[in-house]
Amino acid sequence: MQLNARIGKQVNNGVVNTGVINLSADDFKRELEKDPAKVMAAIIQQQRTLFSKQIQHWIYARANAENPIYPIRTQLYDIYDDVMIDGFLTGLIYNHRILPVKNKAFKIKNAAGDASDEKAKWFKASWFREFIKLAMESPFYGHSLPYFKELEYDGKTSWVKKVELIPRKHVIPEKHVYTVYQSDLTGVDYEQAPVSNYVIPVGDTKDLGLLNKATPLVILKKHGWNNWDQFAERFGMPIMTVKTASQDARVQSEIESWLKNLSTGSYGIFPADTELDIQESKKTDAFQVFAELIDKVDAELAILINGQTMTSMDGSSRSQGEVHERVKDEITKDDEIFIDTLINEKLIPLLRDVHNYPFEEGDYFEWDQPEDLTALLAIYKGVNDMGFQLDADEVSEKFNVKIIGLKQVAPVPGENDKPDDPEADDETLEDDPVEQPDKSEKPVKGKKAPAAKSAKKKSEELNAKAVLKLHADIIQLMGGTRVH
Numbered sequence: 308m309q310l311n312a313r314i315g316k317q318v319n320n321g322v323v324n325t326g327v328i329n330l331s332a333d334d335f336k337r338e339l340e341k342d343p344a345k346v347m348a349a350i351i352q353q354q355r356t357l358f359s360k361q362i363q364h365w366i367y368a369r370a371n372a373e374n375p376i377y378p379i380r381t382q383l384y385d386i387y388d389d390v391m392i393d394g395f396l397t398g399l400i401y402n403h404r405i406l407p408v409k410n411k412a413f414k415i416k417n418a419a420g421d422a423s424d425e426k427a428k429w430f431k432a433s434w435f436r437e438f439i440k441l442a443m444e445s446p447f448y449g450h451s452l453p454y455f456k457e458l459e460y461d462g463k464t465s466w467v468k469k470v471e472l473i474p475r476k477h478v479i480p481e482k483h484v485y486t487v488y489q490s491d492l493t494g495v496d497y498e499q500a501p502v503s504n505y506v507i508p509v510g511d512t513k514d515l516g517l518l519n520k521a522t523p524l525v526i527l528k529k530h531g532w533n534n535w536d537q538f539a540e541r542f543g544m545p546i547m548t549v550k551t552a553s554q555d556a557r558v559q560s561e562i563e564s565w566l567k568n569l570s571t572g573s574y575g576i577f578p579a580d581t582e583l584d585i586q587e588s589k590k591t592d593a594f595q596v597f598a599e600l601i602d603k604v605d606a607e608l609a610i611l612i613n614g615q616t617m618t619s620m621d622g623s624s625r626s627q628g629e630v631h632e633r634v635k636d637e638i639t640k641d642d643e644i645f646i647d648t649l650i651n652e653k654l655i656p657l658l659r660d661v662h663n664y665p666f667e668e669g670d671y672f673e674w675d676q677p678e679d680l681t682a683l684l685a686i687y688k689g690v691n692d693m694g695f696q697l698d699a700d701e702v703s704e705k706f707n708v709k710i711i712g713l714k715q716v717a718p719v720p721g722e723n724d725k726p727d728d729p730e731a732d733d734e735t736l737e738d739d740p741v742e743q744p745d746k747s748e749k750p751v752k753g754k755k756a757p758a759a760k761s762a763k764k765k766s767e768e769l770n771a772k773a774v775l776k777l778h779a780d781i782i783q784l785m786g787g788t789r790v791h
Contacts, residue, residue: 360386365522372515380449380515381476381489387448387518390525395605399612403635405443408642409436411674418669429664430672434470438507441472442649443642445510447517450480452497454506458662465662473506480512504661507653520611528604531597614638643674680706 368382391397415426438453445451457469476489486494497506510516549562609616614634650672658664683705691697703710 360389360526362523362526365526369515369519377492378479378481379490379492380479383515383519384448384476386522387516390518390522393525393528396521396525396608396612399608400444400447403613404446404638404642405440407639408443408646409439411643414673414675416671416673417667423670426666426670432467434467438470438654439646441470442507442509442646445516446642446645448475448510449514449516449519450475450478450508450510450512452478452480452485452506452508463663464665467658467662480508480510483508483512504657507649507657509649517611521608524604524607524611528601531600531604534597647672647674 364382365386368380368386372378372380372383391400413427413430414422415430416422441451441453452473452475453470454473455467455469456471457467458465459468460466473485474489477487477494478485479492479494482494483498484494484496486492495502497503497508549566551559551562553559606616614637655664655666655670655672659666659670687697687702699710702708
């Protein structure tokens with residue numbers, strides 16, 4: 308913390324700004340030792356080349372970057388900048404890979420697992436979002452070296468205000484140095500103090516990134532666009548031809564002038580012996596040739612960056628879309644783990660131990676993972692169907708709804724319906740099959756009206772059977788004589 312205190316006393320109002328200044332190579336190390344806040348000041352940026360890149364340029368640049376003795380990535384990063392002009396590739400990287408992580412909610416928890424909104428606010432700043440973006444670029448470029456460009460010292464803590472990226476062409480990850488000129492082979496070791504107090508290396512030192520694999524595809528795609536444009540220029544518009552019998556140079560020159568000026572709504576006045584003909588192009592397969600090439604390249608890029616095509620290109624079915632969405636979710640989860648590990652292993656310890664951020668041992672960063680309420684509802688329903696009671700307070704908290712009590716069970720249709728026969732109203736039904744029910748008795752609560760009518764009919768049928776049986780018994784007693 309003495310280092311931060313010294314920096315704070317060197318500037319006005321406790322603001323440290325390591326803005327760009329001009330230093331000669333001879334003064335670089337001396338100025339670095341004098342004020343570590345100027346660690347990036349001596350980098351001299353140069354104009355990148357803008358000529359059209361071809362496959363052979365990429366092969367040559369890749370060979371230089373993979374040189375085991377003097378690895379130089381300058382030419383390769385020039386090609387990467389050219390490749391990133393492709394809108395489809397840029398959208399895949401920033402819209403489908405970086406934004407889902409950059410915009411995700413997070414928490415800061417202590418060793419006991421309790422979240423702290425106060426500590427989370429220290430990361431809810433523009434510099435932190437920029438840090439995540441720069442860190443997420445490393446899988447594509449192979450390496451990133453963000454540094455704290457501006458800090459504000461309040462007498463105790465050096466608060467980060469701005470984060471920028473050390474130009475990649477000035478960094479040699481294999482030797483963990485950055486250089487004054489992009490062509491230098493030696494530089495300042497950023498893993499040693501005091502520089503290490505202001506930089507956070509991100510990515511594998513030998514990785515050339517996914518853009519190394521995307522480069523030949525984008526170059527091929529660009530050739531397809533160029534060839535299609537040339538084809539459209541040559542054959543897209545009908546060709547006008549003129550036949551004239553005149554040999555007069557003035558007449559021929561006048562006809563040529565008329566042809567050049569012909570456009571929509573134009574007309575020309577030609578000599579009587581002049582024939583104007585329009586030749587339509589009969590080439591019809593150009594669309595298939597060039598469009599198929601571009602679509603195939605885009606599909607390859609989508610698989611390279613996102614692992615599938617349907618979330619960035621047109622899909623064909625819901626089931627396939629769900630499978631592709633799960634693949635994308637796995638890639639996003641891997642990106643989240645990558646950033647989570649980087650923050651907990653490098654950023655928080657650096658801010659706590661060097662810049663005196665009020666973090667405690669055991670504090671850690673965690674993404675705010677929302678619960679799958681649909682799956683949770685299915686679990687609660689299954690537990691309820693098994694006959695177990697649920698905690699109303701827990702359900703209310705999980706689904707953010709207010710529970711005021713149990714819902715009344717709706718009656719079964721027809722349960723409280725009245726009988727069609729008005730004489731059956733207010734009747735009490737008995738189970739005695741012989742005796743008729745007494746209509747003077749009050750109805751029993753809860754008896755079903757349609758059931759009452761049915762019971763009455765049943766009772767009448769039983770009484771009729773009893774009469775017939777009695778009649779048969781009398782006949783038998785009288786010797787079988789039938790009584791009419």
